[in-house]
């Protein structure tokens with residue numbers, strides 16, 4: 147994997163850390179949309195969850211609420227400044243482990259029930275490598291969730307307007323993503339890239 151791109155990605159998010167907030171934190175309609183997306187993630191009380199690219203931790207309380215005190219969550223992010231904001235925001239929860247790592251290289255002794263990749267997938271520099279690692283990290287019957295509270299075209303347009311380099315924000319088309327997952331032996335349960343309601347939701351299972 148290209149280490150220079152990894153550094154650029156890290157720097158990009160470090161610069162955003164003080165201003166990064168997700169729109170569902172302040173917009174009621176967006177929060178309702180998020181809640182209906184989360185319903186499809188099939189989170190259960192007691193789940194062991196890996197949140198990849200947790201950013202400033204806006205989504206995390208919603209995940210913790212679903213898995214309950216008996217569940218546990220590993221919060222993974224590559225950018226130290228995003229990570230620091232999240233760590234501070236989430237300090238009252240004791241069932242989170244914070245790990246400053248890249249999903250391409252993360253390993254763990256224990257497997258996960260669910261891996262959540264929310265608003266983060268386009269930023270993986272080597273998507274095959276990252277998703278292959280996710281497959282390895284999941285329990286059999288474990289679920290991979292790739293989700294955005296916007297559609298693919300809204301995200302691509304936003305990256306284009308902000309002139310984000312495609313090398314650190316490439317979002318493959320739906321067919322390419324599906325083929326990649328199938329090739330890695332995932333079973334796709336649900337795949338909706340909804341332009342009208344503006345969301346992207348993919349749920350896949352490790353057989």
Ligand SMILES: C[S@@+](CC[C@H](N)C(=O)[O-])C[C@H]1O[C@@H](n2cnc3c(N)ncnc32)[C@H](O)[C@@H]1O
Nearest residue numbers: 159199200201223224225228248249264265269
């Ligand atoms: C657009 S933000 C989304 C943050 C959060 N999921 C949200 O929706 O509020 C993407 C986050 O993913 C992190 N990230 C990108 N690539 C990563 C990787 N390979 N491994 C771990 N984290 C990564 C970035 O540092 C950033 O904090």
